[in-house]
Amino acid sequence: MSSAEEIAKAAKSAFDSQLGVASAERVNALHYIREALESKKTEILAANREDLKAAQVEVDAGRMTDSLLKRLDLDKGDKWDSMLQGVSDVANLPDPTGIVSYAKELDDGLELYRVSCPIGVLLVIFEARPEVVVNIAALAIKSGNSAILKGGKESNRTTQLLSHAIATGLSQSSLPDTYVQTIQTRAEVSSLLSLDQYIDLVIPRGSNALVQNIQNNTRIPVMGHADGLCSVYLDESADIEKAVRVVLDSKTDYPSACNSAETLIVHESLLQTVWPVVGRALLDAKVRLLCDPPTLSALQGLSPSPANLSLAGPSAPDAYTTEHLDLTLSVIALPSLPEAIRFINAHSSHHTDSIVTESEPDASAFCRGVDSAGTFVNASTRFADGFRYGFGTEVGISTGRIHARGPVGLEGLVIYKYMLRSVGTKGHVVGDFGAGGKKYKHANIATTTVPF
Amino acid sequence: MSSAEEIAKAAKSAFDSQLGVASAERVNALHYIREALESKKTEILAANREDLKAAQVEVDAGRMTDSLLKRLDLDKGDKWDSMLQGVSDVANLPDPTGIVSYAKELDDGLELYRVSCPIGVLLVIFEARPEVVVNIAALAIKSGNSAILKGGKESNRTTQLLSHAIATGLSQSSLPDTYVQTIQTRAEVSSLLSLDQYIDLVIPRGSNALVQNIQNNTRIPVMGHADGLCSVYLDESADIEKAVRVVLDSKTDYPSACNSAETLIVHESLLQTVWPVVGRALLDAKVRLLCDPPTLSALQGLSPSPANLSLAGPSAPDAYTTEHLDLTLSVIALPSLPEAIRFINAHSSHHTDSIVTESEPDASAFCRGVDSAGTFVNASTRFADGFRYGFGTEVGISTGRIHARGPVGLEGLVIYKYMLRSVGTKGHVVGDFGAGGKKYKHANIATTTVPF
Numbered sequence: 001m002s003s004a005e006e007i008a009k010a011a012k013s014a015f016d017s018q019l020g021v022a023s024a025e026r027v028n029a030l031h032y033i034r035e036a037l038e039s040k041k042t043e044i045l046a047a048n049r050e051d052l053k054a055a056q057v058e059v060d061a062g063r064m065t066d067s068l069l070k071r072l073d074l075d076k077g078d079k080w081d082s083m084l085q086g087v088s089d090v091a092n093l094p095d096p097t098g099i100v101s102y103a104k105e106l107d108d109g110l111e112l113y114r115v116s117c118p119i120g121v122l123l124v125i126f127e128a129r130p131e132v133v134v135n136i137a138a139l140a141i142k143s144g145n146s147a148i149l150k151g152g153k154e155s156n157r158t159t160q161l162l163s164h165a166i167a168t169g170l171s172q173s174s175l176p177d178t179y180v181q182t183i184q185t186r187a188e189v190s191s192l193l194s195l196d197q198y199i200d201l202v203i204p205r206g207s208n209a210l211v212q213n214i215q216n217n218t219r220i221p222v223m224g225h226a227d228g229l230c231s232v233y234l235d236e237s238a239d240i241e242k243a244v245r246v247v248l249d250s251k252t253d254y255p256s257a258c259n260s261a262e263t264l265i266v267h268e269s270l271l272q273t274v275w276p277v278v279g280r281a282l283l284d285a286k287v288r289l290l291c292d293p294p295t296l297s298a299l300q301g302l303s304p305s306p307a308n309l310s311l312a313g314p315s316a317p318d319a320y321t322t323e324h325l326d327l328t329l330s331v332i333a334l335p336s337l338p339e340a341i342r343f344i345n346a347h348s349s350h351h352t353d354s355i356v357t358e359s360e361p362d363a364s365a366f367c368r369g370v371d372s373a374g375t376f377v378n379a380s381t382r383f384a385d386g387f388r389y390g391f392g393t394e395v396g397i398s399t400g401r402i403h404a405r406g407p408v409g410l411e412g413l414v415i416y417k418y419m420l421r422s423v424g425t426k427g428h429v430v431g432d433f434g435a436g437g438k439k440y441k442h443a444n445i446a447t448t449t450v451p452f
Numbered sequence: 453m454s455s456a457e458e459i460a461k462a463a464k465s466a467f468d469s470q471l472g473v474a475s476a477e478r479v480n481a482l483h484y485i486r487e488a489l490e491s492k493k494t495e496i497l498a499a500n501r502e503d504l505k506a507a508q509v510e511v512d513a514g515r516m517t518d519s520l521l522k523r524l525d526l527d528k529g530d531k532w533d534s535m536l537q538g539v540s541d542v543a544n545l546p547d548p549t550g551i552v553s554y555a556k557e558l559d560d561g562l563e564l565y566r567v568s569c570p571i572g573v574l575l576v577i578f579e580a581r582p583e584v585v586v587n588i589a590a591l592a593i594k595s596g597n598s599a600i601l602k603g604g605k606e607s608n609r610t611t612q613l614l615s616h617a618i619a620t621g622l623s624q625s626s627l628p629d630t631y632v633q634t635i636q637t638r639a640e641v642s643s644l645l646s647l648d649q650y651i652d653l654v655i656p657r658g659s660n661a662l663v664q665n666i667q668n669n670t671r672i673p674v675m676g677h678a679d680g681l682c683s684v685y686l687d688e689s690a691d692i693e694k695a696v697r698v699v700l701d702s703k704t705d706y707p708s709a710c711n712s713a714e715t716l717i718v719h720e721s722l723l724q725t726v727w728p729v730v731g732r733a734l735l736d737a738k739v740r741l742l743c744d745p746p747t748l749s750a751l752q753g754l755s756p757s758p759a760n761l762s763l764a765g766p767s768a769p770d771a772y773t774t775e776h777l778d779l780t781l782s783v784i785a786l787p788s789l790p791e792a793i794r795f796i797n798a799h800s801s802h803h804t805d806s807i808v809t810e811s812e813p814d815a816s817a818f819c820r821g822v823d824s825a826g827t828f829v830n831a832s833t834r835f836a837d838g839f840r841y842g843f844g845t846e847v848g849i850s851t852g853r854i855h856a857r858g859p860v861g862l863e864g865l866v867i868y869k870y871m872l873r874s875v876g877t878k879g880h881v882v883g884d885f886g887a888g889g890k891k892y893k894h895a896n897i898a899t900t901t902v903p904f
Contacts (some may be wrong), residue, residue, distance in 0.1 A: 016798075100865075112841060119854065148880045237877070340467070356879065367873075368472050378876075379879065379881075380880065383880070388885075389870070390894035403855040417824065420826065421819075422831040423830075428698075429701030429705070429834070430701055452816050
């Protein structure tokens with residue numbers, strides 16, 4: 001067993017040693033990994049059954065939830081096959097590196113290119129589902145980053161064999177087999193969090209508590225996800241059908257997802273028009289409604305009385321800062337769009353917020369005024385997702401405001417470097433510029449790739 | 453005097469309240485600030501003389517360096533005028549916000565736009581030069597961020613009046629006058645570093661120790677600058693004239709700058725050819741050379757003996773990880789390009805490194821293999837600079853690998869959000885997609901601006 005520092009050093013050295021490797025080689029490595037996983041299927045699933053057996057003991061003893069146990073199972077439905085398909089899918093995505101986003105001729109024969117490149121060494125910490133090891137390994141390899149992975153201890157037997165298959169695949173490619181490593185203990189994580197000379201980015205995928213704990217214990221940048229406290233605002237001009245559809249989908253399509261709505265804001269003018277229809281639909285769908293006095297009394301005053309009216313009750317003040325993650329929705333009436341924007345900026349987690357409106361100026365003001373990663377018009381908050389956005393796959397959803405925000409695709413795993421080439425006969429020096437000397441040209445170069 | 457928390461809260465609320473403000477209003481604010489500064493010139497320069505007087509006492513008592521005192525002086529040369537011109541220059545730069553970098557039609561009538569927007573509240577900490585208050589205020593306002601600024605205590609009298617003029621200018625505009633605030637004490641900085649609910653990014657501009665101290669004491673992201681340990685590598689095919697010009701400019705143009713070279717790597721095959729010419733030129737320029745045995749004995753074996761040969765001596769092992777910041781250069785001979793790349797990745801600070809070569813494959817391998825923010829070919833490391841890169845102005849140089857890397861222009865002060873608009877008649881919901889339902893289109897939309 002290597003020490004945490006040896007693991008981190010090996011990861012950095014694996015990263016450095018493959019910087020010149022062509023992107024086709026990464027694709028090859030992913031195919032080898034898929035093959036290695038296929039050939040080890042029997043052993044891996046046997047180890048997974050051992051993990052499940054041990055987990056069942058924990059569940060029986062009341063120390064583990066049943067839903068956690070279910071997430072461990074790698075042989076359920078098409079999970080195994082879709083894990084393998086995921087490796088091929090990532091292999092087939094466009095290469096996120098080598099893309100020029102800024103190119104200028106600084107002087108005759110002096111060309112500057114800003115070109116996307118990997119970040120370096122990623123430390124990824126996640127819980128439960130063992131297939132995440134394979135997902136993240138694929139994303140790291142595709143984007144040219146090396147990775148150290150730590151899964152949940154419940155899946156240690158499975159992840160150890162998955163990692164072994166990954167290393168086997170890597171060893172058949174021209175990438176070092178230490179390019180993706182896994183660790184097993186929290187103590188190793190703690191040690192790694194102090195090694196900012198080797199590790200460039202920490203990606204925690206799990207609970208809010210996990211993310212905050214990591215942020216508090218490292219000076220390495222953290223790309224994480226805090227709360228998902230999303231809201232829908234029904235504007236003065238909201239269309240009734242759109243309101244019902246968007247609110248219902250935002251709340252009920254998958255209530256435990258971070259992009260589900262937790263708060264509904266109703267323009268006061270809708271209390272006797274749109275709100276009763278939306279409220280009835282929510283109660284029909286068995287959504288518990290935590291209402292402020294105006295929205296509650298509007299519901300209670302309806303005739304005939306809505307089905308399941310007992311699910312509607314008064315809201316406590318903390319309702320509007322609570323991530324329910326179930327069929328519960330906090331509801332409040334506000335007098336204007338600016339008030340709604342202020343309320344959202346003060347209460348939401350800056351994840352995704354949606355307006356239902358027929359007014360283009362209001363849509364525009366909402367999208368600019370609400371300070372969230374996603375600002376939507378007449379669309380469900382549930383669209384906030386890397387696959388739906390067209391990224392092919394998702395690294396996670398970032399509620400940070402640095403580097404990557406919202407659903408993060410492969411682009412979130414790259415940064416850029418500046419390449420500067422002098423093609424003159426004398427080389428280029430700064431001393432030739434300035435008072436009495438040459439002037440910078442800063443002429444655009446039209447290219448998306450580096451020409452050398 | 454407000455508490456740190458009140459200041460942070462006011463900054464966040466100032467940020468939120470101006471989210472819908474048109475970019476022309478920011479430009480107006482910058483013009484008002486310039487006018488306010490001009491109208492207060494006499495008082496500001498009087499306060500600056502007070503600061504200088506107090507600093508002189510410190511210098512006389514040996515508690516402050518003369519160079520620090522010089523940096524305080526706002527009335528030296530054209531400093532005042534160029535500070536004012538800087539405000540107008542920033543006002544005239546292109547707006548970094550509102551730019552669409554990704555646009556897709558997810559479904560008929562469902563349009564996704566990724567659009568650049570400000571980060572939020574910046575906490576900027578810098579040392580000595582009081583005009584930085586004005587520079588940073590201008591950059592923050594132009595990019596739509598609100599800012600809390602902390603200057604060096606030596607310039608408190610000056611920065612207080614500069615801040616007052618900034619607030620006066622802001623109050624004439626439609627931006628809140630708390631949009632840019634200044635603080636005076638380290639205790640306030642300490643308190644602010646814990647307020648990650650209000651502050652989104654810390655930008656320390658100063659010593660390496662300042663940056664590291666801040667990184668260790670906050671979970672707010674930090675965009676900073678560590679060492680500038682740059683190197684030049686003379687490749688097997690290096691042209692002699694280019695080698696001399698690039699090495700001399702990289703070392704001597706401005707030795708105390710972070711983008712000056714500290715290490716020279718010489719391909720072994722050049723020890724009797726290119727290196728003696730470069731070595732003589734460096735000694736002529738009075739550069740102290742800390743050499744490994746092969747490069748030292750090559751110099752000592754020359755006939756006639758080079759001028760100032762006594763400036764060349766043996767290197768201690770830590771020479772290659774030392775940022776000299778003066779006319780000193782560490783020199784080492786290595787047998788190959790791959791060895792040089794490995795050496796640079798292990799020793800440099802990943803700031804900027806340059807190869808002198810006539811080989812395009814070697815140039816290409818160097819630029820890809822060296823893991824630095826700048827990888828240059830036949831060009832001085834001194835080109836690593838925001839103005840030279842064409843950004844108009846510079847927020848700083850980042851040696852981090854997240855968000856922004858290398859010289860940072862206004863683009864480094866923005867992130868993006870996703871705006872999603874349904875233009876259909878029913879609103880868009882996720883429940884309509886998936887098994888048996890609709891498929892995502894992900895068709896490109898050709899635009900650089902949001903159409904609503």
